[in-house]
Structures are given as C-alpha cells and as structure tokens.
Amino acid sequence: MTDWEGDGWEMGDPDTEASVFHDIEVGKTVRTQGRTVTESDLTNFAGVSGDFNHLHTDEDRMADSMFGKRIAHGMFVFSAATGLIWQSRSPEERASVVAFYGIDRVRFRAPVFVGDTIHVELEVLDKDEREEGPGTGVITYDLEVLNDSGTTVLSCEMRSLMR
Numbered sequence: 001m002t003d004w005e006g007d008g009w010e011m012g013d014p015d016t017e018a019s020v021f022h023d024i025e026v027g028k029t030v031r032t033q034g035r036t037v038t039e040s041d042l043t044n045f046a047g048v049s050g051d052f053n054h055l056h057t058d059e060d061r062m063a064d065s066m067f068g069k070r071i072a073h074g075m076f077v078f079s080a081a082t083g084l085i086w087q088s089r090s091p092e093e094r095a096s097v098v099a100f101y102g103i104d105r106v107r108f109r110a111p112v113f114v115g116d117t118i119h120v121e122l123e124v125l126d127k128d129e130r131e132e133g134p135g136t137g138v139i140t141y142d143l144e145v146l147n148d149s150g151t152t153v154l155s156c157e158m159r160s161l162m163r
Contacts, residue, residue: 021096071111088120105156
C-alpha cells in the first residue's frame with residue numbers, strides 16, 4: 001500500500017493550501033524526464049479505452065502500412081505526457097492543481113512506436129485570473145511531446161485550473 005503522506009507525495013488540502021498561481025511566471029519553461037513506451041502501454045491503453053484499432057494492435061497488418069509497424073494511440077501519448085508533467089511538479093504545484101481545464105490546437109505530428117522514449121517540453125503562455133468559481137486562475141501552457149530523436153510527436157495548448 002502506498003503512503004500518500006510520505007516521500008514527497010503530499011497532495012495538500014485544497015481548502016487550506018496556499019495558491020501558487022501568482023508565483024508561476026509567463027515564459028517559465030519545464031522539460032520533464034523521459035518515459036519509454038512499452039508493449040504493455042499499448043495493450044493496457046487499448047483495454048482501458050476500448051480502442052482496438054489495428055493501427056495499435058495488429059503487427060502483421062501494420063507491417064505493410066506507411067508506418068511499417070504498430071503506432072501508439074495518440075491519446076495514450078497525451079495521457080503519458082500529463083503523467084510526466086505531474087511528476088515534474090513540485091509538491092506545492094501539485095497541491096494547487098484544482099483540475100485539468102482543457103486542451104486546444106492538438107496535433108499528432110509524428111508516430112510513436114514501442115521502444116520510443118518521449119518527454120515533454122512546456123512553456124507558460126498565459127495566466128488568466130478568475131473572479132468567481134473554483135481556483136485562482138487558469139494557466140495556459142504550450143506543450144510539446146518529443147521522441148528520443150528530438151522530433152515533436154504531439155503539440156497542443158494545455159490549460160490547468162490552479163489555486
């Protein structure tokens with residue numbers, strides 16, 4: 001069983017934690033650690049999402065495709081990116097996240113294959129303070145996922161509702 005109170009995993013109390021919204025600066029950049037895409041990732045994501053498209057599940061059929069082999073689900077790549085971002089955040093930033101607020105301009109720019117190592121590069125584009133509702137404001141990030149060759153495989157603008 002995981003001890004969520006120890007080892008730097010403090011989640012904070014959303015009703016009492018101080019906000020980091022005002023401390024985050026436009027122009028701030030972050031590069032996450034890498035993550036290697038595995039066979040299990042494709043199998044598990046297909047099972048969870050119900051997306052058993054041959055692009056992701058049929059090695060024989062994909063051998064003669066333009067990709068030459070199976071590709072990772074685009075939404076898996078995005079989901080893995082959100083996990084890498086979460087892992088890169090400080091305990092204070094984690095405690096200040098109210099919700100994932102949305103994505104715009106999503107583009108899947110290149111395929112991701114089993115064995116590729118991906119990482120995320122983020123830049124804070126904008127901060128929009130809120131007068132009402134939960135959270136102090138919305139942070140807009142320019143997000144790029146790159147593979148181990150330095151190719152951008154996914155790009156988008158991502159928004160986080162923060163305290």
